[in-house]
Amino acid sequence: MNLFADIKILVTESLDALAAEGAIPAGLSADNVTVEPPRDPAHGDMATNAAMVLAKPARMKPRDIAEALAAKLAADPRVTSAEVAGPGFLNLRLAPETWRTALAAALASGTDYGRAPRLGRKVNVEYVSANPTGPLHVGHTRGAVFGDALASMLDFAGWDVTREYYINDGGAQVDVLARSAYERYREANGLEPAIAEGLYPGDYLVPVGQALKDRFGTSLLDKPESEWLVEIRDIATELMMDLIRADLAALGVRMDVFFSEKSLYSGGRIEAALEALEAKGLIYTGALPPPKGKADDDWEPRPQTLFRSTDFGDDVDRPLKKSDGGWTYFAPDIAYHFDKVERGFDELINVFGADHGGYVKRLKAATAALSDNRVPLDIKLTQLVKLFKNGEPFKMSKRAGTFVTLRDVVDEVGRDVTRFVMLTRKNDAPLDFDFAKALEQSKDNPVFYVQYAHARAHSIFRTAQAAGMGEAATGVEALAPLDHPAELALAAKVAEWPRLVETAARHHEPHRIAFYLYELASDFHGMWNRGKDEPRLRYVQEADPEGTAARLALVRAVSVVIAAGLGILGVTPLDEMR
Structure with missing residues (x-):
């Protein structure tokens, strides 16, 4: 049951009735009409902008529409008052029975309360997608948590969700990984590793070197790079992906698909994607203008194979081949998104770090072109995470050699705290992660405060059980004792x-x-605290079994919603805190 959706239906039906009566013009679109909580709870229980959005197309004053609509809405038994405010906003107050009916629906549905039926629509959420060259760092942690919570939320909202990790194993970085791993292989064989500038210095490659020694012994020590590079690259990449999968598991993140970029280079998959664009007249040979800030005299235009991405909102057309005839980084990206489109997704979502902002327009352009604008692509950028302790910048041990890893953070505060804190800011806002505050047991620590609410609810159930009053009321009639403003x-x-x-x-x-x-x-905590001064609001009252049963039902509803919400965020709803 979605009470706000139900009241919106009431609003649109009332508008239809007004149109039938000739009070407003017929055929007005209600697409932009909303019903939502008012910004100030003192103004009512719900507010609708119907009069404001319909005034212009109706060629009427907003207040005239609002007053006519108010009279219709007030006739519904769920609405106790409909008041026009300001230029034409309409504030509604609902009957107590309406809230008790919604509460009964929450109790009947349990943690599925608010879960939407299957939409029959498929969405692909790609997130993390870190280069397979080392463990995940704290920046990846935020993207992993955000993407995983987003996928869970879309599943709850009725989508068929595929969680996907794109393995960037087709570029030069995996060759660097192979050379770095080779030096650790030499180290495992008792030689001094030559970790030159540009190689990966982290100790996480020491076990890789040992694994290579176990497999090859000393047989590769005297061989030229051309004879070992490909094999060591493949082995090291797979071992790094094992490490990344373990990091994700520590964070409670699971993937449905691990898609290899390298697979796009075989079987003509890049060529097929570009042929699809060429068939639409979107590939041509031309010369690009000089980049911004570069003088014309310093720029030599040269013929290139280009994609007409400006036809789809990009700033410039994008090259697909390098001067040596090889593919640019953009070409396999096009092929990858072509593969997603061909898999039949109705929507695509990519979660990138803030440093990938320059990819947004070109990838959206490619997806729009490949799908004939059928499949929308939303790219969510996650901003940086700064680490603090007691308000001071926090320098953690860097087991990766150059950065703080996901495991460093999880080991410090735990999975639940890490996940919840990463979601306490909008994804495109910078995030300060204070380790001391994240473990603080106070109202100022949101993860503690929410988990404590769930644990307090279960403490109330145990108290009621001990008093022989453990059964919560069911059904709207049994919830009638809930009539105090705080309860409602x-x-x-x-x-x-x-x-x-x-x-x-x-x-x-x-x-x-x-x-x-x-x-x-x-x-919930506020009502508990008020009960200290107002005995009427105490959840368990032995002298009032019917009222206690109704209040236990209210507590049960709070606990199931918190459990459902924490489930979406990937955080454990605790029954007890110590």
Whole structure:
């Protein structure tokens, strides 16, 4: 049950009735009409912008539409008042029975409350996709958590989700990996490794060197690079992917597909993708203008094979071949997204680090061209993470040699804390990760505050059980004792959950889940604290078994929503905290 969706249906039906009566013009589109919580709770329970968005196409004053709509809405038994505010906003107050009905629906559905039915639509979420040259670092951690929570949220919202990791194993970086691994192989054989500038210095390659020694003994020591590069590259890449998979598992991230870039270079897959674009007249030979900031005198235009990406919103057309005849980095990217389109996805989402911002327009252009604008591509950029402890920059041990790893962070604070904190800011905003605050047991630590709310709910159940009052009420009639404004406000917060998930999924913003859970936990804790001064609000009252059963139902609803939300975020809903 999505109460906000139900009231929106009431609004649109009321608008249809007004049109049938001639009070407003017929045929007005309600696509932009919304029903949502008002910014100020004092204004009511819900607000609709219907009059504001319809005034211009109706050629009427917003207040005239709002007043006519208010009269229709107030006739519904769920609505106790409909008040026009400002230039034409309409604030609604709902009957207590409406909130109790929503609460009963939450109890009946349990942790599936707010889960949408299958849409029959497929979405591919590609995230992490780090070069297979070492362990994941703290920047990858944020992208991994964001992508994983986004995938879970879309699944909850009814999508068929494929979680995908793109292995960048087709470029020069894996040759550098092979040379670095070879030096560790030499080290395993008792020789001094020559970790020259440009090679990967991290100790994580020491086990790779030992594995190579176990396999080859000393047989490769005197051979030229041309004889060992390809084989060591393949072995080292696979061992690095084993390390990355283990890092992801430590963070609670699982992938459905690991797609190898190298596979695109065989079987003519790049050529097939470019032929598809050429058939649309989107490949041509031409010369690019000088890059921004480069004087014309310093630029020698030369003929290149180009993709008409400017036809799809890009700033410049993009080259597909290098001067030596090899493919540019963009060519396999086109082939990869062509493969996704061919797999029948209805939507694509890529999660990139902020340093990949320059790829956004060209990849969107390629996907639009390959799918004839059928398959939208949303690219979400995750900003940098800065590490602090007690407000001071925190220098952790760098087992990778040059950066802080995902394992460093998880080992310091745990998986649950890492995941929740990474979602306490919108993905495109920088994130300060303070290790001390992340472990603090206070309201200022959102992950503790939310998990504590779930644990407190279960503590209430245990207290009620010990008093012989452990059964929560079921059904709307049994919830009638919930009539205090604080109880109804908490029920109303629970009723926001289905709309919240729907909205967050539509905007691809899982941080909204974390924010909502904190607000719900705050309301729940607030009612607990008020019960110290107002005995009427105490959850368990032995002298009031019916009221206790109703309040236990309210607590149960809060706990199932918190459990569902934490499940989306990949965080454990604790029943007890010590």
